[in-house]
Amino acid sequence: AQKITQTQPGMFVQEKEAVTLDCTYDTSDQSYGLFWYKQPSSGEMIFLIYQGSYDEQNATEGRYSLNFQKARKSANLVISASQLGDSAMYFCAMSWNDMRFGAGTRLTVKP
Amino acid sequence: KAGVTQTPRYLIKTRGQQVTLSCSPISGHRSVSWYQQTPGQGLQFLFEYFSETQRNKGNFPGRFSGRQFSNSRSEMNVSTLELGDSALYLCASSFRQGPDTQYFGPGTRLTVL
Numbered sequence: 001a002q003k004i005t006q007t008q009p010g011m012f013v014q015e016k017e018a019v020t021l022d023c024t025y026d027t028s029d030q031s032y033g034l035f036w037y038k039q040p041s042s043g044e045m046i047f048l049i050y051q052g053s054y055d056e057q058n059a060t061e062g063r064y065s066l067n068f069q070k071a072r073k074s075a076n077l078v079i080s081a082s083q084l085g086d087s088a089m090y091f092c093a094m095s096w097n098d099m100r101f102g103a104g105t106r107l108t109v110k111p
Numbered sequence: 112k113a114g115v116t117q118t119p120r121y122l123i124k125t126r127g128q129q130v131t132l133s134c135s136p137i138s139g140h141r142s143v144s145w146y147q148q149t150p151g152q153g154l155q156f157l158f159e160y161f162s163e164t165q166r167n168k169g170n171f172p173g174r175f176s177g178r179q180f181s182n183s184r185s186e187m188n189v190s191t192l193e194l195g196d197s198a199l200y201l202c203a204s205s206f207r208q209g210p211d212t213q214y215f216g217p218g219t220r221l222t223v224l
Contacts, residue, residue, distance in 0.1 A: 031210070032210060033210040033211070033212075035212065035213075037215070042217070043199055043201075043217060043218045043220070044215060044216070044217045044218065045201060045203070045215035046215075047212055047213070047214060047215075050212050091154065095209070095210035095211070095213075096209075096210060097167055097209060098144070098156045098159060098167045098169065099144065099146075099156060099203075099213060100156070101146075101153060101154040102153075103153050104153065104154075
């Protein structure tokens with residue numbers, strides 16, 4: 001069965017610094033998608049970045065990049081130059097037949 | 112392009128009642144998925160609809176049901192509400208069924224008293 005693990009319940013980062021949020025997954029399938037979503041206190045889930053299992057290059061979207069290591073089954077999110085508005089819950093998700101989410105990491109950006 | 116909309120945004124019900132939540136997907140999206148989010152269980156998949164057919168279902172009791180209309184709008188229904196059904200219910204739409212980027216609505220916060 002597919003499983004997503006986020007081992008960091010909470011993280012702190014200084015404004016303008018980079019931060020890495022960890023995500024590991026477990027699947028026996030060869031074709032799957034990996035996603036990161038941001039959930040501010042308002043509750044809405046905001047799509048950040050996507051990585052396909054067959055994509056050879058790491059995905060990047062602005063200040064977000066996904067460090068994809070297929071053999072290690074990890075898909076860490078890197079946020080560069082953190083901003084105060086980045087403070088939120090971050091969820092890693094894997095899509096196969098349905099979307100499975102990790103428990104999330106609460107990121108707090110300090111001024 | 113308008114995003115995913117969900118109505119109502121907030122709802123208060125009492126145990127034993129039933130509730131219907133509505134979701135309108137992004138124009139052109141044919142897949143709608145529903146999720147329940149609680150502090151204790153996190154985000155859990157309820158079901159996915161594509162072309163008016165339920166394609167996938169999570170591990171929830173039969174009190175949770177849904178449907179999709181020809182215009183891709185979807186509703187979910189929870190009958191005989193229990194206190195544990197209090198949660199944020201999120202709807203997400205995508206263009207394709209299955210592994211595709213899902214775009215979420217703002218959610219409906221349901222409180223069961």
